[in-house]
Amino acid sequence: MLAVIFFMAWHSMGKQRFALFFFASFAISAVMWAINLAKPIFGQVSFYWSLVTSLSMIAVLLGTWGHKLRANTRLSPYVFIGLFIIGFSGTFYFSAIDRHAGLMMSWYLYVDVISLLLSSWIIYRHRVKPRPAEIGAAVIHLIFAICLAVAASIALAQGRQFDPELIALYSIVNFTALPAAYVGMSVFVLYMLASDLAEDMKSLAMTDPLTLCLNRRGFFEQAQQQIYQYHQRNQHVCLIYWDIDKFKSINDNYGHSAGDTVLITTTRRVQRHIKRHDLIGRLGGEEFVILIARAEYRDAVNVAERLRVLLAKRPVKSGKVKIPVTASFGVVDIPPSSPELENAINLADKAVYLAKEQGRNQVVFSQA
Numbered sequence: 001m002l003a004v005i006f007f008m009a010w011h012s013m014g015k016q017r018f019a020l021f022f023f024a025s026f027a028i029s030a031v032m033w034a035i036n037l038a039k040p041i042f043g044q045v046s047f048y049w050s051l052v053t054s055l056s057m058i059a060v061l062l063g064t065w066g067h068k069l070r071a072n073t074r075l076s077p078y079v080f081i082g083l084f085i086i087g088f089s090g091t092f093y094f095s096a097i098d099r100h101a102g103l104m105m106s107w108y109l110y111v112d113v114i115s116l117l118l119s120s121w122i123i124y125r126h127r128v129k130p131r132p133a134e135i136g137a138a139v140i141h142l143i144f145a146i147c148l149a150v151a152a153s154i155a156l157a158q159g160r161q162f163d164p165e166l167i168a169l170y171s172i173v174n175f176t177a178l179p180a181a182y183v184g185m186s187v188f189v190l191y192m193l194a195s196d197l198a199e200d201m202k203s204l205a206m207t208d209p210l211t212l213c214l215n216r217r218g219f220f221e222q223a224q225q226q227i228y229q230y231h232q233r234n235q236h237v238c239l240i241y242w243d244i245d246k247f248k249s250i251n252d253n254y255g256h257s258a259g260d261t262v263l264i265t266t267t268r269r270v271q272r273h274i275k276r277h278d279l280i281g282r283l284g285g286e287e288f289v290i291l292i293a294r295a296e297y298r299d300a301v302n303v304a305e306r307l308r309v310l311l312a313k314r315p316v317k318s319g320k321v322k323i324p325v326t327a328s329f330g331v332v333d334i335p336p337s338s339p340e341l342e343n344a345i346n347l348a349d350k351a352v353y354l355a356k357e358q359g360r361n362q363v364v365f366s367q368a
């Protein structure tokens with residue numbers, strides 16, 4: 001059932017490759033349990049045991065590999081292959097060559113434990129600030145690893161000979177804690193996939209599809225928060241509003257797709273010039289805004305002048321043609337006494353209007 005759910009999740013949640021690994025992991029677990037039921041058919045215990053324990057390790061390692069892919073963690077496949085080889089050879093040795101009940105039953109479980117701990121670590125370390133779903137998934141992987149380690153240690157305590165009392169205890173852990181932890185783990189992984197999807201949707205709803213910078217909604221949401229934070233740190237916050245000059249004639253003269261190229265290239269150039277934490281948004285058409293904070297007010301306003309020169313000095317290439325581009329800039333200081341973004345945008349818009357009236361390709365400053 002879990003395998004089917006994960007297959008459906010892979011299919012309907014953007015066909016991410018790692019979701020396919022989660023599906024494979026649960027599908028192999030299902031096969032393993034089916035083989036468990038068919039145990040009497042297998043004549044040789046060592047063959048049956050090697051098969052079942054291999055499937056268990058493959059299932060858990062595939063899950064960890066899925067988490068590695070999702071989090072883009074740099075972890076060599078040799079770690080996984082090595083863990084499997086150690087798990088398989090140990091289990092085979094202690095079941096078929098030199099029979100040791102404790103090691104035969106626990107060896108592969110310790111490999112599963114290591115793999116689950118790896119998953120927990122990968123999930124938790126994926127983001128600087130893990131999301132609630134990730135914290136939940138990391139914790140449940142840890143709980144599952146602890147339950148398995150307890151089961152493995154009980155099995156190991158038997159020593160060379162099977163011990164009915166310890167096997168009874170082992171079965172209690174195996175049939176109570178483990179299924180609950182297993183189901184809990186799958187629910188949290190599903191929750192994590194759904195939370196990834198929700199975050200992607202949110203980010204899409206806030207991104208301008210052409211220039212890939214924030215759209216009006218995204219900019220308003222993030223900029224207002226940042227303004228308060230900058231003010232708390234006593235930094236000067238400025239808003240730069242810029243509008244490409246005579247953009248309509250660029251569209252008319254070179255075509256709409258060349259106009260799009262101008263929008264994309266100019267945004268990219270501006271993005272490269274400002275700092276990584278400066279926010280850039282497209283308010284609509286050929287109108288953009290940047291929220292910047294610098295130690296000095298003059299540093300902040302100088303950025304606009306540098307951007308104006310940057311755009312004017314290099315035409316934008318679209319196919320074989322070179323399109324000269326200039327822009328008009330309006331800059332406003334956002335003081336702590338008037339931190340409203342809406343207000344700042346209106347003032348900066350007026351400053352741009354003035355820059356256009358004064359002949360375009362210039363920067364106009366305005367105080368709030």
Ligand SMILES: Nc1nc2c(ncn2[C@@H]2O[C@H](COP(=O)(O)OP(=O)(O)OP(=O)(O)O)[C@@H](O)[C@H]2O)c(=O)[nH]1
Binds near residue numbers: 243248260263360
């Ligand atoms: N290629 C392209 N054009 C767009 C897009 N969005 C808006 N436009 C065009 O941008 C043009 C904006 O023109 P105006 O508002 O008259 O401004 P302008 O021609 O830049 O004139 P000034 O701002 O006064 O210098 C319009 O022709 C819109 O059709 C877009 O995504 N792609």
